[in-house]
Amino acid sequence: MLKNYLSEEVVQRRHKEFQQHKARTESVLSTRLYAPSNSPLQYPIQGFKVRPKTPPSSQYATPYSLALHAEQRSNYTVFLEVSKGVLKTVIPAGGAQVQGNGKSRLMMESSSLETLNELLADVSYTSTVYHIHIGDLASFQFEDHEAVFPVTIKQPQPPVLYDMGTDINSQVTITTKTFLRYPEINRLLKSIRKFYKDIEVIIADDSFKPEKITGDHTKHFIMPPGKGWFAGRNLAVSQVTTKYFLWVDDDFQFTKLTKIEEMVRVMEANPELDVEGDEMEGGCLSKFRGGFHSLPGYPQCSVVSGVVNFFLAQFFMDGLGSLMVATCGHVSIGHSGSIRHKKTNYQSFRHPGKADQKSKLHHTFFKNNLKCL
Numbered sequence: 001m002l003k004n005y006l007s008e009e010v011v012q013r014r015h016k017e018f019q020q021h022k023a024r025t026e027s028v029l030s031t032r033l034y035a036p037s038n039s040p041l042q043y044p045i046q047g048f049k050v051r052p053k054t055p056p057s058s059q060y061a062t063p064y065s066l067a068l069h070a071e072q073r074s075n076y077t078v079f080l081e082v083s084k085g086v087l088k089t090v091i092p093a094g095g096a097q098v099q100g101n102g103k104s105r106l107m108m109e110s111s112s113l114e115t116l117n118e119l120l121a122d123v124s125y126t127s128t129v130y131h132i133h134i135g136d137l138a139s140f141q142f143e144d145h146e147a148v149f150p151v152t153i154k155q156p157q158p159p160v161l162y163d164m165g166t167d168i169n170s171q172v173t174i175t176t177k178t179f180l181r182y183p184e185i186n187r188l189l190k191s192i193r194k195f196y197k198d199i200e201v202i203i204a205d206d207s208f209k210p211e212k213i214t215g216d217h218t219k220h221f222i223m224p225p226g227k228g229w230f231a232g233r234n235l236a237v238s239q240v241t242t243k244y245f246l247w248v249d250d251d252f253q254f255t256k257l258t259k260i261e262e263m264v265r266v267m268e269a270n271p272e273l274d275v276e277g278d279e280m281e282g283g284c285l286s287k288f289r290g291g292f293h294s295l296p297g298y299p300q301c302s303v304v305s306g307v308v309n310f311f312l313a314q315f316f317m318d319g320l321g322s323l324m325v326a327t328c329g330h331v332s333i334g335h336s337g338s339i340r341h342k343k344t345n346y347q348s349f350r351h352p353g354k355a356d357q358k359s360k361l362h363h364t365f366f367k368n369n370l371k372c373l
Helices: 008-025 113-121 182-195 229-238 260-269 346-350 354-367
Strands: 044-046 076-081 085-088 096-099 105-110 124-127 133-142 145-154 172-178 200-205 218-222 244-247 275-278 298-304 311-313 325-328
Touching: 044 145, 076 113, 085 105, 096 113, 105 113, 124 133, 172 182, 172 229, 182 200, 200 229, 229 244, 244 260, 260 275, 260 298, 260 325
Parallel strands: 172 200, 172 244, 200 218, 275 325
Antiparallel strands: 076 105, 076 133, 085 124, 096 105, 133 145, 244 311, 275 311, 298 325
């Protein structure tokens, strides 16, 4: 047992992290629901999942929990049919007949409703195709009644858990991207170290003539020149090993209100959150403006569509609809503004002209299927 090699403190932290992982990945849509017997057929209407090509004898083969609720008859016959798997039930000892056991169409017949329901309760499904996430539709028939319900065939994903450690330095990494702005990035680093001496800072740099950036807990990655902001963000974030990363622009400055611990506290209290930002960055896109409602227990924080430039995240237009985002007014960061760069031609890259803008709009229009910005 791995836990035998770990301290109880680490075991407890992992347990807490796993509970938050479940809170992030599970919802009421994972709950198995059963249709009431206003129809004589009882069947799952939601939440039935199986592993791909997992045999019924495995612990992962879950029974359907099917049942028939019908008036007295001399005989009861039901049919089950699927298209991407096979159905099995127990072999009856007597008083019942089963045809198609281990095939895609299963017939069960008995003069005893109790016996038939015992057979139905033991029906299991095994997919015959391998796919990490696909579905099947099962048909359940009795006389003139028919019900169709979904079966989710999905390969379970192992949880991704992070040991939060005991302080902010093991919980958060600060990431940024710089280009031809060494006075700004050095000023940012100085402000960070004023409040966080030991937190790790990762800098992606695609300047044409890189200058050396040194310091404890500072990693400086030199990129091919002029690769751009998104390439730099991808590089910086790819080097993060903590649960959270804090993204900042290189011309930001930490102040006494830049309290990373507060951001972590909000994220930990709301484990379904993916991104948390401050109110200064309400968003460049009109659809990002404004909040929907406050977070439970944090009236100064609002659920929003997205934030930019200053945010704590787990991992951007691509996340809209898949990332849960909040913005908080009690945490902020300063913006120092750019210093004039007479010799670096920085402004020509910051504002490259209409051709570049047209290319970006084309890319966004196509990639994100947008109608307007």
